[in-house]
Amino acid sequence: MKKFFMLCLLISLLLVDYVGAKGLVLSKNDFVKIDPLMKMAMAKEGIIYSGFQPHIKIESLKINEFYYPVYIISSNPNDTIQGLSGLGYRFRIVRENDPSLLIGRIDIRDMMLIKGISGVEYIGLLSPKRFYLNESIPLIKANMVHSQYRLPIAVTGKNVVLGITDTGLDYTHQDFISESGDIRTKYIWYQDVNPEDKKSPPEYGYGDECDTERIKSKECPYKDIIGHGTHCSGIMGSDSKKYKGLAPEGVFVVAKSGTFNNLADGIEYVLKRAELLKMPVVINMSLGGHYGPHDGTSPEELAIAEFLKNGEEKGKVIVVAAGNEGSSNIHLGYTAEDSPKKTLLNLSNSSGPAIINLWRQKEGSLFISIGIADESLESLNELGETESFDGSNGGTYELIYDNKKYAEVYFDVALYPPDNKYLYLITIDQHCSDCLSSDFNFYIKVKGNIYFDAWFADEDFFSGGSSFSVRSDNGLVPGDSYRTIGMPATSPYVISVAASVSRKEYTDIDGNVHTLKDNVGDIAYFSSIGPSGDESRTGKKPDITAPGRIIISAFSSDAIQLQAGTQVDKIHIAMQGTSMACPHISGLVGLLLSVNPELTSNQVKRIIRLTASKPYEGFSGFDYRWGYGLVNAYEAVRMALKIGFCEDERDCNEGMVCRNNYCRGLINSPCKETLDCDTSLVCEEGSCRSPAGGECTSDGDCSKGLSCIDARCVTILEGNSNEHSSEGMGCSCNILDVL
Numbered sequence: 001m002k003k004f005f006m007l008c009l010l011i012s013l014l015l016v017d018y019v020g021a022k023g024l025v026l027s028k029n030d031f032v033k034i035d036p037l038m039k040m041a042m043a044k045e046g047i048i049y050s051g052f053q054p055h056i057k058i059e060s061l062k063i064n065e066f067y068y069p070v071y072i073i074s075s076n077p078n079d080t081i082q083g084l085s086g087l088g089y090r091f092r093i094v095r096e097n098d099p100s101l102l103i104g105r106i107d108i109r110d111m112m113l114i115k116g117i118s119g120v121e122y123i124g125l126l127s128p129k130r131f132y133l134n135e136s137i138p139l140i141k142a143n144m145v146h147s148q149y150r151l152p153i154a155v156t157g158k159n160v161v162l163g164i165t166d167t168g169l170d171y172t173h174q175d176f177i178s179e180s181g182d183i184r185t186k187y188i189w190y191q192d193v194n195p196e197d198k199k200s201p202p203e204y205g206y207g208d209e210c211d212t213e214r215i216k217s218k219e220c221p222y223k224d225i226i227g228h229g230t231h232c233s234g235i236m237g238s239d240s241k242k243y244k245g246l247a248p249e250g251v252f253v254v255a256k257s258g259t260f261n262n263l264a265d266g267i268e269y270v271l272k273r274a275e276l277l278k279m280p281v282v283i284n285m286s287l288g289g290h291y292g293p294h295d296g297t298s299p300e301e302l303a304i305a306e307f308l309k310n311g312e313e314k315g316k317v318i319v320v321a322a323g324n325e326g327s328s329n330i331h332l333g334y335t336a337e338d339s340p341k342k343t344l345l346n347l348s349n350s351s352g353p354a355i356i357n358l359w360r361q362k363e364g365s366l367f368i369s370i371g372i373a374d375e376s377l378e379s380l381n382e383l384g385e386t387e388s389f390d391g392s393n394g395g396t397y398e399l400i401y402d403n404k405k406y407a408e409v410y411f412d413v414a415l416y417p418p419d420n421k422y423l424y425l426i427t428i429d430q431h432c433s434d435c436l437s438s439d440f441n442f443y444i445k446v447k448g449n450i451y452f453d454a455w456f457a458d459e460d461f462f463s464g465g466s467s468f469s470v471r472s473d474n475g476l477v478p479g480d481s482y483r484t485i486g487m488p489a490t491s492p493y494v495i496s497v498a499a500s501v502s503r504k505e506y507t508d509i510d511g512n513v514h515t516l517k518d519n520v521g522d523i524a525y526f527s528s529i530g531p532s533g534d535e536s537r538t539g540k541k542p543d544i545t546a547p548g549r550i551i552i553s554a555f556s557s558d559a560i561q562l563q564a565g566t567q568v569d570k571i572h573i574a575m576q577g578t579s580m581a582c583p584h585i586s587g588l589v590g591l592l593l594s595v596n597p598e599l600t601s602n603q604v605k606r607i608i609r610l611t612a613s614k615p616y617e618g619f620s621g622f623d624y625r626w627g628y629g630l631v632n633a634y635e636a637v638r639m640a641l642k643i644g645f646c647e648d649e650r651d652c653n654e655g656m657v658c659r660n661n662y663c664r665g666l667i668n669s670p671c672k673e674t675l676d677c678d679t680s681l682v683c684e685e686g687s688c689r690s691p692a693g694g695e696c697t698s699d700g701d702c703s704k705g706l707s708c709i710d711a712r713c714v715t716i717l718e719g720n721s722n723e724h725s726s727e728g729m730g731c732s733c734n735i736l737d738v739l
C-alpha cells in the first residue's frame with residue numbers, strides 16, 4: 001500500500017508545474033501543508049480550477065463529488081474556523097491545543113484558498129471507514145467495489161456461479177447463507193464416496209451428488225473435514241460482515257475430492273451445472289502438482305483448453321494457484337555436457353519414495369545415474385552408483401556400498417506425445433525392506449548434450465518434501481526454485497495466481513498475538529516462481545498476485561484446527577498459501593462476470609493484467625514472482641464496466657473516447673466525476689459538459705449558466721441598451737464575456 005501511495009504522489013508531482021488555459025494546478029510549494037493521501041485524492045480529481053473563487057457559497061452549501069472529509073491541524077483554531085466559515089465551510093474543533101484539530105468537509109478545488117487561511121498548518125484526508133473486513137480485501141481495493149464507490153451499479157457477483165474443486169464446502173456455515181436464510185450452495189458432487197444409496201451424476205456414474213433439493217433439506221451427510229475448501233470458498237464469496245469475500249452474492253457449485261485424480265471430471269461437472277443454472281461460472285482450483293511437463297500440455301491442462309475453447313468460451317473462467325514452492329528447490333535444469341555433473345539431493349524422510357520427473361527434447365542424448373557419497377575435507381567421494389540410464393535400459397537398480405543396500409532406484413522413460421518430449425521417471429526408495437539407513441549424501445549425476453528440466457514430485461504430488469541441494473562447491477550444480485509454477489497453473493488459458501503478504505499479525509481465539517517477520521506488500525516467501533517449462537506454449541507465468549499470507553476466512557464446523565494458534569473465533573480460521581491467493585482472483589472474476597456474463601477467459605485475464613497495481617518501485621510490468629503485478633479489483637471492475645482503463649475505444653462505452661489509457665465521456669455522456677469526461681469537459685449533474693470557452697452545438701452542451709454562441713460556451717451579461725447601442729440605432733445588445 002505504501003508503494004501505491006508513493007506512485008500516487010509521483011503522479012501528483014508530475015502535475016504540479018502545469019498551468020492550464022482555463023484553470024490552475026498547484027505548484028510544488030503548495031504541497032507543503034497537504035498530506036500524501038490528500039495529494040492522492042487531488043491527483044485523482046485532476047486538480048481542476050476555473051478560477052480563484054470558492055465553488056460554494058455560504059447560502060447554498062452543496063455536497064458534490066469533489067467533497068472530501070478532512071482534518072486540519074491549526075496553530076490558531078479560532079482564526080481558522082472563522083476563515084473557513086467565510087468560505088462557507090462548517091468545521092468543529094475536536095482538540096483545541098497540542099495540537100489543535102479541526103474536522104469538516106471541503107471541496108478540494110478550494111485547496112488554494114483553504115491552505116492560506118490563518119493558522120492552517122496541515123490538511124489531511126480522513127480515510128474512508130469500512131466494515132471490519134479481512135485485511136486482504138481493502139489491500140486489493142475490493143472494498144471500493146462493495147461500497148459501490150463511484151460505480152454506476154452495485155457489483156456483488158449476483159447470478160454468477162462460484163465453482164470450486166476442493167475438499168468440499170460446509171454449506172451450513174452462516175457465511176454461505178443469505179440474509180433471507182437461503183443456502184447459497186446449489187450442487188455438490190462428492191467424487192470419492194460410494195454409498196449404497198448413491199445418486200451419482202448421470203454423466204459420470206460414480207460418487208454421490210447433492211442437488212439443490214437435498215442441500216436445502218440438509219440431507220448431504222458428507223463433511224469438509226480438512227476445511228481447505230470451505231476456507232477458499234469464504235474468500236471467494238462469504239457474505240460475513242466481518243470477513244467478507246469478493247463476490248458475496250454468488251452461488252456455489254462444488255466438486256469435492258480427496259485425491260483430485262478426477263480433476264478434469266470435477267471441472268467439467270462444475271461447468272455443466274452452471275449451464276443448468278443458466279449462469280456464467282468461475283472455477284477456483286487451489287491445488288496443483290509437479291508431475292508433468294509444466295508447459296501447458298498435462299492432461300488436465302489439455303482438458304481445460306477444450307472446456308474453455310482455448311480461452312474463447314463465453315462466461316467460463318478457471319483460476320489456479322501458482323504453487324507453494326517458491327522457497328523449495330524442487331527444480332533442476334541446465335544443458336548437460338560430456339563431462340558429468342552432480343547435484344546433491346535432500347530426500348524427504350517420508351516413508352514413500354522420492355520421485356523425480358525429468359523432461360528433455362526428443363533430439364540429443366542424456367545419461368542419468370543416482371549415487372551416494374561421503375565428504376572429505378577437499379572433495380565429495382563417490383561410494384556407490386547405479387548404472388547410467390540413457391532412456392533405453394529402464395528397471396530397478398540397487399544402490400550398494402560395501403555389500404550393503406541403501407536404496408532401490410527405478411528408472412523409466414516415455415515419449416510424451418503432446419509436446420514430443422521424453423519423460424525420464426526416477427524414483428529413489430530408501431525405505432525398502434532390506435535397505436539400511438545412513439548419513440550418506442545422495443546425488444544425481446547427469447551427462448549428455450541437451451537441456452533438461454527436472455522436478456521433484458514426491459508421492460503426494462504437491463509439495464512432497466524432497467529437493468535439490470543449492471550447494472555449488474566441489475563442482476556441484478545447485479537446484480533452484482525457478483520454474484516452480486505447478487500444474488494446471490501452467491495452462492495458457494487459466495489465470496495463475498501468486499501470493500503476497502496482506503497481514504502483519506493476527507490474534508487467535510485464545511488471545512495470543514501472532515506476528516510475521518515479513519511486511520505487508522511483500523511477495524510471500526513460499527509463492528512459486530516462473531517461468532513455466534515452455535513459455536512459448538504457456539505465455540508468461542504467473543499471471544497475477546493476490547493476498548495469500550495470512551488470510552482469515554470461514555472454518556468448517558467439521559474440520560480440525562490444522563495448526564495450533566490459527567483459529568481466530570469459533571467459525572473462522574487463519575491460513576496461508578497460494579491456495580488463499582487464488583480465490584481472491586476467482587471472487588474478482590465472479591464480479592467481472594456479473595458485470596458482463598459473456599466475458600471469455602482470455603478477456604478476463606487481459607483486464608486483470610492491464611489493471612494490476614505496480615508492487616514495487618521500478619516494476620517493469622512483469623516479473624516471475626509477481627506476474628503482471630498486484631491485483632486491483634476496483635480498476636478491474638471499472639474496466640469491465642468500460643469506464644476505466646483502456647487501450648483503445650473498444651474498451652470504452654459508446655459515447656466515450658480512450659484518452660491517456662482512461663475512458664473519458666464526450667459531451668452529455670453520463671459521469672460521476674470530472675475524470676470521467678474528456679479533456680476540458682467537466683462533470684456537472686451527472687453529465688459531461690463544456691466549461692466556459694469550450695466547444696458546443698447547443699446550450700445543453702454547456703456547463704450551468706453558460707450559453708452556446710457561435711459554437712462556444714459563454715456567459716451572457718445583460719447590458720444597458722442605451723449604453724451599448726450600435727451607431728446610435730438604439731438596438732438592444734448583449735455583451736458576451738468568455739470566461
